[in-house]
Amino acid sequence: xxxxxxKFESEHSQPISWHRVLQAVRxxxxxxxxxxxxxLELSPATISSITGDLLREGYIREVADSDLHGVESGxxxxxxxxxxxxxxxxxxxxxxxxxxxxxxxxRGDFAGGxxxxxxxxxxxxxxxxxxxxxxLGDLIAAEIAAIPASVGRIIGIGIAVQGLIHKTExxxxxxxxxxxxxxxxxxxxxxxxxxxxxxxxxxxxxLAIQQRGDLQPVENLAVVMLGTGVGMGLILGGKLHAASxxxxxxxxxxxxxxxxPLCHCGRRGCIESFVGDYALYRxxxxxxxxxxxxxxxxxxxxxxxxxDLAESGHNVAVSxxxxxxxxxxxxxxxxxxxxxxxxxLITGSGVRGYRQMEPEMRRALDEALVDTLLAQTEIxxxxxxxxxxxxxxxxxxxxxxx
Amino acid sequence: xxxxxxKFESEHSQPISWHRVLQAVRxxxxxxxxxxxxxLELSPATISSITGDLLREGYIREVADSDLHGVESGxxxxxxxxxxxxxxxxxxxxxxxxxxxxxxxxRGDFAGGxxxxxxxxxxxxxxxxxxxxxxLGDLIAAEIAAIPASVGRIIGIGIAVQGLIHKTExxxxxxxxxxxxxxxxxxxxxxxxxxxxxxxxxxxxxLAIQQRGDLQPVENLAVVMLGTGVGMGLILGGKLHAASxxxxxxxxxxxxxxxxPLCHCGRRGCIESFVGDYALYRxxxxxxxxxxxxxxxxxxxxxxxxxDLAESGHNVAVSxxxxxxxxxxxxxxxxxxxxxxxxxLITGSGVRGYRQMEPEMRRALDEALVDTLLAQTEIxxxxxxxxxxxxxxxxxxxxxxx
Numbered sequence: 001x002x003x004x005x006x007k008f009e010s011e012h013s014q015p016i017s018w019h020r021v022l023q024a025v026r027x028x029x030x031x032x033x034x035x036x037x038x039x040l041e042l043s044p045a046t047i048s049s050i051t052g053d054l055l056r057e058g059y060i061r062e063v064a065d066s067d068l069h070g071v072e073s074g075x076x077x078x079x080x081x082x083x084x085x086x087x088x089x090x091x092x093x094x095x096x097x098x099x100x101x102x103x104x105x106x107r108g109d110f111a112g113g114x115x116x117x118x119x120x121x122x123x124x125x126x127x128x129x130x131x132x133x134x135x136l137g138d139l140i141a142a143e144i145a146a147i148p149a150s151v152g153r154i155i156g157i158g159i160a161v162q163g164l165i166h167k168t169e170x171x172x173x174x175x176x177x178x179x180x181x182x183x184x185x186x187x188x189x190x191x192x193x194x195x196x197x198x199x200x201x202x203x204x205x206x207l208a209i210q211q212r213g214d215l216q217p218v219e220n221l222a223v224v225m226l227g228t229g230v231g232m233g234l235i236l237g238g239k240l241h242a243a244s245x246x247x248x249x250x251x252x253x254x255x256x257x258x259x260x261p262l263c264h265c266g267r268r269g270c271i272e273s274f275v276g277d278y279a280l281y282r283x284x285x286x287x288x289x290x291x292x293x294x295x296x297x298x299x300x301x302x303x304x305x306x307x308d309l310a311e312s313g314h315n316v317a318v319s320x321x322x323x324x325x326x327x328x329x330x331x332x333x334x335x336x337x338x339x340x341x342x343x344x345l346i347t348g349s350g351v352r353g354y355r356q357m358e359p360e361m362r363r364a365l366d367e368a369l370v371d372t373l374l375a376q377t378e379i380x381x382x383x384x385x386x387x388x389x390x391x392x393x394x395x396x397x398x399x400x401x402x
Numbered sequence: 403x404x405x406x407x408x409k410f411e412s413e414h415s416q417p418i419s420w421h422r423v424l425q426a427v428r429x430x431x432x433x434x435x436x437x438x439x440x441x442l443e444l445s446p447a448t449i450s451s452i453t454g455d456l457l458r459e460g461y462i463r464e465v466a467d468s469d470l471h472g473v474e475s476g477x478x479x480x481x482x483x484x485x486x487x488x489x490x491x492x493x494x495x496x497x498x499x500x501x502x503x504x505x506x507x508x509r510g511d512f513a514g515g516x517x518x519x520x521x522x523x524x525x526x527x528x529x530x531x532x533x534x535x536x537x538l539g540d541l542i543a544a545e546i547a548a549i550p551a552s553v554g555r556i557i558g559i560g561i562a563v564q565g566l567i568h569k570t571e572x573x574x575x576x577x578x579x580x581x582x583x584x585x586x587x588x589x590x591x592x593x594x595x596x597x598x599x600x601x602x603x604x605x606x607x608x609l610a611i612q613q614r615g616d617l618q619p620v621e622n623l624a625v626v627m628l629g630t631g632v633g634m635g636l637i638l639g640g641k642l643h644a645a646s647x648x649x650x651x652x653x654x655x656x657x658x659x660x661x662x663p664l665c666h667c668g669r670r671g672c673i674e675s676f677v678g679d680y681a682l683y684r685x686x687x688x689x690x691x692x693x694x695x696x697x698x699x700x701x702x703x704x705x706x707x708x709x710d711l712a713e714s715g716h717n718v719a720v721s722x723x724x725x726x727x728x729x730x731x732x733x734x735x736x737x738x739x740x741x742x743x744x745x746x747l748i749t750g751s752g753v754r755g756y757r758q759m760e761p762e763m764r765r766a767l768d769e770a771l772v773d774t775l776l777a778q779t780e781i782x783x784x785x786x787x788x789x790x791x792x793x794x795x796x797x798x799x800x801x802x803x804x
Contacts, residue, residue: 367669
């Protein structure tokens with residue numbers, strides 16, 4: 001994160017305390033100056049001076065408490081408190097999601113909102129580096145051309161990708177691409193004259209879920225993403241865990257069974273090789289009469305058909321989800337032993353099979369861990385009703401860029 | 403950590419910014435006010451005001467740059483810079499290490515130093531709760547009685563223990579004790595009228611190593627402790643990873659082999675059941691003619707004899723360390739996949755066998771992880787020439803208490 005931060009810092013040389021104030025307002029706002037002071041451990045005088053500057057520059061705006069809580073403000077607590085919130089149009093950024101055979105682009109606003117999404121289908125696995133950059137660049141250019149004059153400067157561009165990303169710019173490996181060790185950020189930064197960061201998609205989703213407001217805040221949160229692959233985003237100490245290398249949270253490639261089945265990654269016995277869509281469908285096809293498919297990427301319909309078979313009690317399908325649940329449980333037991341998250345959320349499209357996996361997952365956890373360790377962590381499914389990837393990358397660009 | 407922090411906060415109601423300034427000076431000092439300002443992202447005026455208060459209260463003192471770098475100060479860079487450092491006697495704390503059959507106590511100073519250690523041998527596994535508290539209390543009382551009048555107030559008491567600790571006060575489980583779910587902090591806090599925190603010993607050591615100054619600073623550091631058991635302390639994002647529950651970093655109880663040998667914890671196939679001293683010695687005794695022993699706690703001499711056998715090429719001993727190395731390697735592969743630490747240090751008394759384990763450990767890592775993931779993390783042994791546990795608990799009491 002350090003390098004990306006430096007890029008943004010040199011971009012606009014405002015005092016560094018602004019950064020902390022804006023982050024806090026984005027996260028906890030709207031809020032009163034006095035609460036802002038407690039959160040940031042800054043004196044009322046310092047807060048007053050910084051918020052004065054930010055108001056003048058148009059980054060924040062004042063809103064009366066009564067605008068928000070009309071009823072409560074009448075309770076005779078004196079004049080309504082003035083709260084501070086971000087001005088959504090103070091600045092913007094372009095958010096991109098690159099996944100297998102699809103690119104999605106949207107504009108993010110200064111308060112963390114995501115605008116309408118434009119998407120394009122293409123065969124990502126066949127793309128050369130130049131073709132990928134051209135495809136991304138054209139969509140980004142169109143999005144930039146559509147920004148109204150009333151919106152402030154473009155802070156930067158964020159790209160969410162499944163896979164391993166080094167120092168927020170190099171795609172070491174992604175299942176969506178045949179390219180390896182490809183610097184996706186530099187050519188786009190050169191074309192648009194803006195900082196560009198790339199980020200793992202599961203990290204984006206973890207960040208978005210953490211800040212979505214429908215969860216009790218927890219210090220340590222793991223979001224496990226089930227789907228074609230098995231990914232994870234980790235929030236530790238309230239912040240996205242960013243390995244200095246950009247790697248990390250490769251939950252899908254922790255081991256369930258040494259010398260087990262071959263995984264997409266080329267190694268054996270990874271959790272993903274038991275729990276990933278491709279693994280379930282590969283095994284299912286060797287025993288069940290299922291529609292033919294690109295075995296690497298079974299479709300949503302095909303996977304749902306497999307879940308339906310299990311739900312109806314078909315032995316082979318049931319046993320596949322059982323085995324997946326057992327592998328998932330042992331994988332989670334290692335995660336709990338190492339980090340003891342307060343909460344583990346299981347989500348992603350693969351959560352469709354959660355009910356079929358859960359009993360065996362719980363059994364494996366009981367087998368693997370002493371009760372006192374197990375009791376520290378709550379595990380539950382999180383509905384996959386909306387793709388939060390773009391929202392997450394918007395939050396991250398704002399986090400490092402303002 | 404939250405609860406402990408609250409206790410300390412209510413203890414002395416100084417402005418909260420003092421806390422951040424003192425922490426920074428302890429960590430990075432001696433340093434100039436201007437550098438302190440950059441580290442904390444505070445304005446020169448704010449820094450000047452806070453350091454003025456801290457000087458008046460006697461928590462910090464000024465030292466001329468030339469006192470530290472006599473030669474360099476003559477280089478005509480104008481008047482010597484004034485640096486700030488902590489006043490060691492501004493306050494103190496009592497540091498305790500509770501391990502199997504031994505209690506050690508020392509006084510820690512305000513700058514993080516540890517004084518002479520008093521130790522007492524006793525059969526810890528036979529202790530009742532009351533007897534444990536009495537034994538600890540008497541040693542602490544003697545240490546407090548010996549504090550010179552010139553030393554400031556006692557900030558608190560810190561207790562380092564092997565095992566699982568809940569919310570810095572409850573010993574859920576420790577291999578040193580037969581007691582379970584025992585609140586070790588409350589009765590001592592009541593007796594001495596000071597805040598008491600308990601902390602996992604591996605966490606203490608990780609903290610001490612991180613701040614020892616012989617390492618390049620890294621954001622993400624895992625310190626794996628080999629010995630009777632196998633523990634770990636995790637520094638993530640530059641800070642000790644504290645699971646909200648107080649648990650976590652139970653590296654020894656991640657799995658190498660489902661349905662493998664029985665572990666101390668009562669579950670099967672944990673890393674510790676292959677790598678811990680007791681596991682190595684248990685297996686060795688079934689095949690080698692070795693001195694009889696308390697099988698749960700082989701002595702340093704006995705373990706060294708086993709290492710010597712392997713070093714001399716004895717087949718059975720060699721193969722035991724090979725197997726341990728393989729289990730360790732697979733355990734580390736899961737740690738790397740999940741967190742990608744910049745650096746993993748292998749230490750603890752069990753590092754005596756590292757040379758025998760390393761080749762198979764590296765082979766297992768190669769088998770388990772794709773090169774790009776493996777390349778993110780450096781793994782090396784760290785000499786176990788000094789027990790850093792007390793130093794770590796002193797740093798932690800200072801961290802939460804000032």
